[in-house]
Structure formats: C-alpha cells, structure tokens
Amino acid sequence: MDIHLLNALGITNCALFKFNSETDIACLTPEIPWLADVVSLDDNNKLHKKHISSIYLYDFFTDADEVWKGNTSFTLSSGFWTEQSEHQVLRLEALAINSGSGSRYLVLKNVEEQFDEKRQTLQAARELLLNHHEIVGQHEYIRHKLNNVLRKNTRLQKLVPPIQQAIHNLETGVVILDNEGALILDNKASHRLLLCNSTTPSSLRISELIKDIDAPSTFLPALVQRKAPWQGEIYWQPVDDYKVWLQVTIHPVLQGGELTHWVYLFTDITHIHSKEQNVLTASGMDSLTKVANRNSFTSTIRRLIQEETPFKLFIIDICDFKKINEALSYQSGDEILKSFALRLQTFVGNSGFIARIGSNEFALVKRIDTFKEVSTAEYVKQLLTKLTQTYTVLNGNETNLGVNIGEASFPQDCCSSETLLQCSDIALQAAKYQGRNVVLAYSEELQRQHHDIHELETELRNAIKNSELKLFLQPIVDLSSGKVVKCEALARWITPENKFISPEIFIPLAEKSELIFPFGEWLINEACNAIEALKAANLNIRLAINISGRQVSDLTLLNQIKNALDDHQLQGSNLSIELTESVFVDSLNTVSVLLNELRAMGITVSIDDFGTGFSSLVYLKKLPIDELKIDRSFVSELEKNTDDQAIVQAILGLASNLNIKIIAEGIETPQQQQFLKNHQCAYGQGYLYQQPVAIDEFISQAHKLT
Numbered sequence: 001m002d003i004h005l006l007n008a009l010g011i012t013n014c015a016l017f018k019f020n021s022e023t024d025i026a027c028l029t030p031e032i033p034w035l036a037d038v039v040s041l042d043d044n045n046k047l048h049k050k051h052i053s054s055i056y057l058y059d060f061f062t063d064a065d066e067v068w069k070g071n072t073s074f075t076l077s078s079g080f081w082t083e084q085s086e087h088q089v090l091r092l093e094a095l096a097i098n099s100g101s102g103s104r105y106l107v108l109k110n111v112e113e114q115f116d117e118k119r120q121t122l123q124a125a126r127e128l129l130l131n132h133h134e135i136v137g138q139h140e141y142i143r144h145k146l147n148n149v150l151r152k153n154t155r156l157q158k159l160v161p162p163i164q165q166a167i168h169n170l171e172t173g174v175v176i177l178d179n180e181g182a183l184i185l186d187n188k189a190s191h192r193l194l195l196c197n198s199t200t201p202s203s204l205r206i207s208e209l210i211k212d213i214d215a216p217s218t219f220l221p222a223l224v225q226r227k228a229p230w231q232g233e234i235y236w237q238p239v240d241d242y243k244v245w246l247q248v249t250i251h252p253v254l255q256g257g258e259l260t261h262w263v264y265l266f267t268d269i270t271h272i273h274s275k276e277q278n279v280l281t282a283s284g285m286d287s288l289t290k291v292a293n294r295n296s297f298t299s300t301i302r303r304l305i306q307e308e309t310p311f312k313l314f315i316i317d318i319c320d321f322k323k324i325n326e327a328l329s330y331q332s333g334d335e336i337l338k339s340f341a342l343r344l345q346t347f348v349g350n351s352g353f354i355a356r357i358g359s360n361e362f363a364l365v366k367r368i369d370t371f372k373e374v375s376t377a378e379y380v381k382q383l384l385t386k387l388t389q390t391y392t393v394l395n396g397n398e399t400n401l402g403v404n405i406g407e408a409s410f411p412q413d414c415c416s417s418e419t420l421l422q423c424s425d426i427a428l429q430a431a432k433y434q435g436r437n438v439v440l441a442y443s444e445e446l447q448r449q450h451h452d453i454h455e456l457e458t459e460l461r462n463a464i465k466n467s468e469l470k471l472f473l474q475p476i477v478d479l480s481s482g483k484v485v486k487c488e489a490l491a492r493w494i495t496p497e498n499k500f501i502s503p504e505i506f507i508p509l510a511e512k513s514e515l516i517f518p519f520g521e522w523l524i525n526e527a528c529n530a531i532e533a534l535k536a537a538n539l540n541i542r543l544a545i546n547i548s549g550r551q552v553s554d555l556t557l558l559n560q561i562k563n564a565l566d567d568h569q570l571q572g573s574n575l576s577i578e579l580t581e582s583v584f585v586d587s588l589n590t591v592s593v594l595l596n597e598l599r600a601m602g603i604t605v606s607i608d609d610f611g612t613g614f615s616s617l618v619y620l621k622k623l624p625i626d627e628l629k630i631d632r633s634f635v636s637e638l639e640k641n642t643d644d645q646a647i648v649q650a651i652l653g654l655a656s657n658l659n660i661k662i663i664a665e666g667i668e669t670p671q672q673q674q675f676l677k678n679h680q681c682a683y684g685q686g687y688l689y690q691q692p693v694a695i696d697e698f699i700s701q702a703h704k705l706t
Contacts, residue, residue: 013109013110014029014032014107014108014109014110015027015029015032015035015038015107015108016028016029016105016106016107017047017105017106017107017108018103018104018105019068019104019105019106020104022049022065023048024046025046025047025048025106026044026045026046026047027041027045027046027047030045034088034090034110035108037083037085037086037087037088037090038052038053038054038057038083038085038090038092038108039051039052039053039054039057039108040052040053047106049061054083056078056081056083056092057078057092057094057108060078060094060096063076063096064076064094064096064106067096067097067098067104068096068098068104070098071098074097074098074307074309075095075096075097075098075303075307076095076096077093077094077095078093078094078095079093080092080093080111081093090110090112091110091111091112092108092109092110092111093108093109093111094106094107094108094109095107095109097307099307099308101308138172138267139172139231139247139249139265139267140249142170142172142174142265143229143249143251143263143265146167146174146176146251146253146263147251147253147263150176150253150260150261150263151253151255151260167185167187168187168188169187169188170187170189171189171267172189172265172266172267173186173187173189173190173191173192173193173194173264173265173266173267174186174187174189174190174263174264174265174266175187175190175194175202175203175206175263175264175266176261176262176263176264177203177206177261177262177264178260178261178262179258179259179260179261179262181203181207181262182203183201183202183203184261186201186202189266190202190264190266193244193246193266193267193268194206194209194238194266195238195239195242205238206264208238209234209236209238212236212237212238213234213236213331220250220252220262223250223252224252224254224259227252227254229249229250229251229252230248230249230250231247231248231249231250232247232248233245233246233247233248233269234246234248235331243270244268244270245268245269245270246266246267246268246269247266247267247269248264248265248266249263249264249265250262250263250264251263251264251265286341286355286356288334288337288338288356289337289338289340289341289342289356290338290341291341291344291345291354291355291356291362292353292354292355292356293355293356293357294355294356294357294358296355297353297355297357297363297365298417300353300355300365301313301365301410301417301420302417304365304367304410305410305415305416305417305420308411309367309410310367310368310369310409310410310411310412311365311366311367311368311409311410312365312366312368312376312407312408312409312410313363313364313365313407313408313409313410313420313421313424314363314364314365314366314380314383314405314406314407314424315357315361315362315363315405315406315407315421315424315425315427315428316344316361316362316363316364316387316403316404316405317360317361317403317404317405317406317428317432318340318360318361318401318402318403319401319402319403319404319432319436320402321333321359321360324336324399324401328397328399332397336391336399336401337356337360339391340362340387340391340401341354341356341362343386343387343389344362344364344383344386344387346386347382347383347386347387348364348366351366351370352364352365352366352367352370353365353366364383366379368409376407376441380405380407380439383405384403384405384437384439387401387403388400388401388402388403388437402436402437403436403437404428404431404432404436404437404438404439405428405431405438405439405440406424406425406426406427406428406429406430406431406440406442407424407427407439407440407441407442408420408423408424408427408441408442409441409442413442423442423447424442426442426446426447426450427440427441427442427446428440429450430446430449430450432512433453433512453509456505456506456509457509457513457515459495460493460506460509460510460515460519461515461518463493463495464515464518464519464522465518467522468493468494468495468496469491469492469493469519469522469526470491470492470493470494470694471489471490471491471492471523471526471527471529471530471695472489472490472491472492472692472693472694472695472698473487473488473489473490473530473543473692473693473694473695473698474487474488474490474685474690474691474692474693474698475487475685475689475690475698475701475702476488476544476663476683476684476685477683477684477685477689478682478683479673479676479677479681479682479683479684480677480682484539484541484702485541485542485683486541486542486543486544486576486683487534487541487542487543487544487698487702488543488544488545488546488578488685488692489523489526489527489530489543489544489545490503490692491503491506491507491519491523492692493506510548511548511549511550516548516550516551517550517551520547520548520551520557520560521560523545524545524560524561524564525564525567527543527545527564527575528564528565528567528568528570529568530543530695531543531568531570531574531575532568532570533695533699534699535574537699537702537703539699539702539703541702542573542574542575542576542604543574543575543576544575544576544577544578544606545575545576545577545578546578546579546580546608547577547578547579549579549580552579552591552594557594558594558597558598561575561598561601561603562601565601571602572598572601572602572603573602573603575603575604576603576604576605576606576626576627577598577603577604577605577606578606578607578608578629579591579605579606579607579608580607580608580609591623592623595623595624595625596624599624604626604627605623605624605625605626605627606625606626606627606628606629606663607625607627607628607629608629609629609631609665610628610629610630610631610651620654620658620660625660626660626661627660627661627662627663627683628651628655628660628661628662628663629662629663629664629665629685630648630651630662630663630664630665630681631665631666632665632666632686633666634647634648635648635664635665635666635667635672635676635686636666636668638671638672638675638676639669639671639672639675645675648664648675648676648679648681649679652679652680652681656680661682661683662681662682662683663682663683663684663685664676664681664683664684664685664686665685665686666685666686666687667684667685667686667687667688667689668686668687668688669688670688672686672688673688
C-alpha cells in the first residue's frame with residue numbers, strides 16, 4: 001500500500017505509516033506539511049510513541065495495538081477529532097489497518113472538508129429537531145389552554161372576546177367541533193391549511209382528512225375511550241396542486257367522562273420534511289425508512305472489499321409491491337415499507353448492515369464471522385419467517401408479503417462491488433422466476449441459466465416482433481352430439497431453424513418478463529384473424545384465448561380487446577376468455593371489473609384448470625362466469641381412479657346448481673368420454689377428437705364434425 005493507492009481509493013490528504021513492530025513504525029509520507037504539528041519523526045522517518053504530542057492519537061494507539069496484533073482483516077477508526085497547534089487548527093481521523101496478510105498500517109487523515117460537512121449536517125438535524133419540538137410544544141400548550149376553557153364553557157357562550165381574538169390570530173390552525181362533529185369555532189390559519197371556503201367548511205375538510213388517511217372507524221372512539229389525544233404527522237393532498245405535511249393534534253374534551261368537544265390543531269411542517277430529507281441524504285439515510293440509503297450501502301461494501309473482509313450480501317425484494325400500493329393506497333404502502341425496514345433492522349441488530357437500495361428492495365450485508373452457531377440456510381429461514389408475517393396498516397387492512405432473496409458471497413463469488421451486485425441480482429432474478437419466498441445463492445450454474453434465459457428472452461422478443469409465433473386451434477365438442485361448438489387458440493413457436501420451442505418453456509418465460517404484454521396483444525389480434533378465417537369457412541363457433549394474470553392486473557387489456565374486435569369488425573360473442581384460478585386470488589377486485597366489462601361486450605368467461613388451484617365458491621357465486629374447465633389431471637385416470645371420479649362428479653353437480661357449463665380437458669379414450677357423458681358433462685376437449693393444429697387443417701377437420 002502506498003500514498004498513490006490511498007489516493008486512488010479516495011483517501012486523500014493523509015499521512016501513511018507502516019507498522020512493523022511497536023518500535024518500528026515507518027512514515028511513508030514524511031513530506032505531508034501538517035504532519036509535524038501532530039507527531040515527531042526521527043532522522044529515519046520513524047515514529048516513536050513517546051514523541052506523539054497529540055493526546056488523542058496517543059490514546060488511539062491502545063486500541064490500534066490490539067488490531068495490529070491479530071491476524072484478521074480489520075480497520076479501526078478513531079472518529080474525528082480537533083488538533084490545535086501554534087500554526088493551525090486541524091480536523092483529523094486515524095485509521096489502524098490490518099490487511100490480514102501480514103501488513104499493518106496507520107493512516108492519519110486530514111478531514112477538514114468531511115468535518116465541515118458532518119458539522120453542517122448535524123447542525124441542520126439539530127435545528128430540525130428543535131423546530132419540531134417547538135411546534136409540538138405549542139400544540140401541547142394550546143391544547144391544555146383550550147381544554148380548560150372548554151370544560152368551563154361547554155358551548156363557548158362565556159368565551160370572552162380577547163380569547164376568541166387570540167385563537168383567531170394564532171399561526172396554529174385551530175378547529176373546535178361539538179361532540180356530533182358540528183363546527184363551533186375555527187381560525188384563519190385552519191382555513192389556509194385546510195383549504196376552506198364558503199362551500200367547504202373546516203368541519204367537512206376534517207372529515208375528508210380522516211377519510212383520506214384511511215383511519216379506521218374505531219380511531220376516534222378509541223381516543224375517547226383512552227381519554228387521550230393523538231399527535232402525529234400527516235401527508236395530505238386534498239387537491240392536485242396542494243400538497244402539505246401537517247403536524248396534527250386531535251384532542252377529545254371530556255366533562256365527567258362524557259365527550260363534549262373535539263379540538264383539532266394543525267401546523268404546516270412541509271419545510272421541516274424538505275430539510276429533513278436533505279439532512280438524511282447527506283448523512284447516508286433513506287428519508288422514508290430511516291435506514292441507510294444506496295450510497296451508504298455502496299460505500300460499505302467497497303470498504304469491506306478493500307479490507308478483504310469476507311461477507312455475504314443478501315438482496316431482498318418485496319414481491320408485487322405495486323399491487324399492494326394499488327390495493328391499499330400508496331400511504332399504506334409507505335407504512336408497510338417502514339414496518340418492513342424496522343423488522344429487518346430488529347432481526348439483524350448489530351450483527352449486520354441494512355440499506356434500502358430500491359423502491360421495494362433492501363440489502364443486508366453480514367460478515368462471515370458473525371454467523372457463529374447458525375448456518376446461512378437457517379439464518380435466512382428465520383429471516384423469511386420474520387419478514388413475511390402479517391402487516392397491519394393504519395386503516396386496519398392486513399396483508400402478508402412475499403419476498404425473494406438473492407445471495408452472493410465475497411470473496412467466494414467475486415472480487416469487486418460491481419460484480420458482487422451482479423451476482424446477487426442473478427440469484428434474485430432466478431428466485432423470482434421460481435415463485436414467492438424463494439432464496440437462492442449465486443452459483444456458476446445459476447449464471448449459465450441466467451445467460452440462457454436472457455438469450456431465450458431476446459429470441460422470444462424477436463419472434464413476437466417478426467410474427468414467428470403461430471396460432472394453432474384445438475376443437476371443443478358437444479359430448480351429446482359430437483359437434484364442434486368452440487375451439488381453443490394455442491400459441492406455438494417454431495424457429496426459422498425449424499426448432500420447436502415448447503409453450504411450457506416460452507409461456508412461463510413471457511409471464512416472468514415484460515414480454516407477456518406484447519405477447520398478449522399479438523394473441524388477441526391473431527385470435528381475431530382466426531375468427532375471420534372461421535367465419536369465411538362458415539364455421540360459426542367461439543374461439544377461446546388464455547389470458548395471463550399479469551395482463552388482467554393491467555386494465556389496458558380491455559382496450560386491446562375492444563380495439564381488436566373493432567378493427568376486425570367482430571362481435572364479442574365470437575370470443576371467449578379463459579383465466580386460471582390463481583388470478584382470482586391475486587387480483588379479485590380488478591378481475592371483477594374486467595369480467596363485467598367483457599360480459600357486457602358479449603364475451604364469455606371460462607375458468608381454466610379448475611380444481612388445481614384455489615377453488616372457491618365465492619368467485620363462482622359472485623363473478624360472471626360461464627364455464628369451468630376440469631383440469632386434465634382429473635380426467636387422465638378417470639376410468640380407474642375412484643377419487644378422480646368423485647371429484648369430477650362433485651364439480652359437475654356444483655356447476656349444474658350454479659348454471660355453469662363444464663368443459664372436460666384431456667379426453668383421450670372413449671371410456672373417459674362415456675363417463676363424462678353419463679354424468680351430464682356438456683363439453684369435451686382432448687386428443688380423442690384432435691390435437692392442436694394449424695388453422696387451415698382445423699377448418700378442414702371441423703367440417704367433418706359439424
């Protein structure tokens with residue numbers, strides 16, 4: 001290590017010493033101009049402890065000696081201190097470095113610039129704290145005064161004009177309501193902060209505020225029951241061009257145990273929040289969760305790598321967080337992120353470093369020597385249990401999070417911060433591909449899989465763009481007559497090199513990437529082309545397409561279907577949509593809106609693979625569903641498996657009572673067909689009738705069955 005290396009690492013304006021023994025500490029940078037004000041060197045540029053004039057540095061040597069004695073890679077900092085000499089005031093920091101490979105160093109850093117930045121940051125934080133305490137103190141003073149006045153004057157009849165005038169001129173917004181919520185008194189500040197006018201009084205604005213923050217119906221009664229006020233900070237945006245952070249006090253006034261008034265106090269603290277965000281950023285903190293931010297995280301792992309300290313990096317991703325924001329509100333999403341960070345910090349304690357590095361991504365850095373008696377696998381298992389427990393937000397809603405974790409190790413997997421992040425991200429993406437609550441550690445095999453998936457994604461993107469995918473059709477027949485009444489459209493991918501890529505490979509690949517959206521749009525348009533071809537061949541049958549759960553969560557799907565039908569001048573009655581059961585679990589509200597819109601267009605709706613997922617009578621009863629498709633797994637052994645027979649009969653009976661038609665998938669034998677006919681199954685689909693074939697061949701075969 002030399003001064004040039006230190007400069008390259010960002011450690012500038014410093015003096016460097018090599019520790020050979022307690023009596024041999026050699027200065028490698030004796031030309032540093034300010035060094036003579038801190039230590040004295042002999043003729044050989046050696047430092048002797050007895051010649052250290054700085055009491056701070058002398059004291060630091062006690063701990064530094066322990067660092068240099070060991071064989072573990074470690075860096076110890078003295079923290080900042082001020083050194084006063086005859087010539088100048090120095091701001092210094094000392095570092096004792098043990099490389100772990102036999103080399104020991106002492107670094108004296110001149111940190112004038114960092115010291116000023118830190119002092120400014122601390123001063124700003126101190127000022128923010130004082131300002132906030134002052135506002136809270138004002139609220140407390142006003143609250144106590146008004147409490148006394150209101151307990152003596154329940155309707156303010158005797159409230160003398162000077163007191164009214166004082167309330168009116170307060171910079172703090174004041175609103176007083178009676179026990180029924182009717183307005184008794186407010187002031188100018190409350191009008192300004194709550195955007196009140198002749199048609200929107202402060203009492204109405206308060207009702208809107210309570211509603212906007214999703215407070216549960218038990219919130220205000222609970223304050224009365226506890227006989228206690230509530231204080232807190234609220235972010236509020238009643239209209240598009242007005243956003244404000246408010247310090248709010250809500251105080252129930254009680255007389256003899258009975259509620260007589262509500263006192264609301266408001267102060268604008270937007271300026272404090274703006275400054276707080278700047279302070280937190282300067283100090284390396286995330287403004288929402290109050291844990292370290294990405295810059296601080298990057299600095300930490302770079303330092304550990306420079307010190308050659310073995311550690312593990314875990315990147316933690318919260319699954320489908322966008323859906324949580326949409327379902328519960330963005331404010332509730334922020335609450336969950338703060339609770340998530342707190343749980344993570346509580347679990348890790350002082351044995352690791354955590355940071356928020358993305359909107360819904362967190363990083364955990366843990367040194368190898370801190371695992372002690374617990375294995376990595378057991379540690380991560382405990383972490384998953386902690387992070388996925390139920391979260392409750394202000395409005396009373398509860399949610400369970402799914403997380404995925406990608407793990408990488410230094411120096412086992414890579415030797416730089418950039419490659420370490422790449423390795424952990426590869427592991428994370430592979431974990432996402434496998435589902436929820438999956439943890440994967442980086443390996444060369446994962447790297448190869450990641451490369452193969454990336455290449456296949458590129459090929460699929462080009463296949464969609466260049467119309468290399470083809471639509472095949474499979475008939476659905478009326479079991480009582482044997483006639484084709486419907487068909488299912490199935491995508492097939494045959495590359496220009498005549499290589500067949502199974503839909504079991506490319507459909508999940510599209511699902512896991514953003515390709516599902518262009519693929520879905522291609523499928524809808526190709527389906528309309530197929531319907532036109534069927535009509536031209538005098539085949540008046542519906543065509544069914546499968547819709548992904550990710551498409552359902554994006555209501556642009558509805559516009560795509562409408563536009564495609566309009567462009568081809570087709571009626572909705574020509575089309576049928578098939579959804580899997582998992583869609584109803586993940587996006588029930590969104591699906592409900594979508595299905596009602598589709599039904600209004602004349603499109604029929606089927607549930608695919610019924611019985612294999614989360615079968616529920618709730619959505620069968622409440623949602624507009626026309627058909628259920630019994631999964632092929634219940635049909636394949638129908639001749640001999642009595643359990644499958646019982647399940648199929650139960651589904652048929654249920655569907656009959658709900659007036660829902662049944663399509664049995666995977667029929668391959670006459671015996672399976674006969675069993676289904678005997679139990680009044682309406683329709684069948686499978687190789688017994690025809691495999692999926694190109695449209696021209698389907699039309700030719702369908703004429704024989706109609």
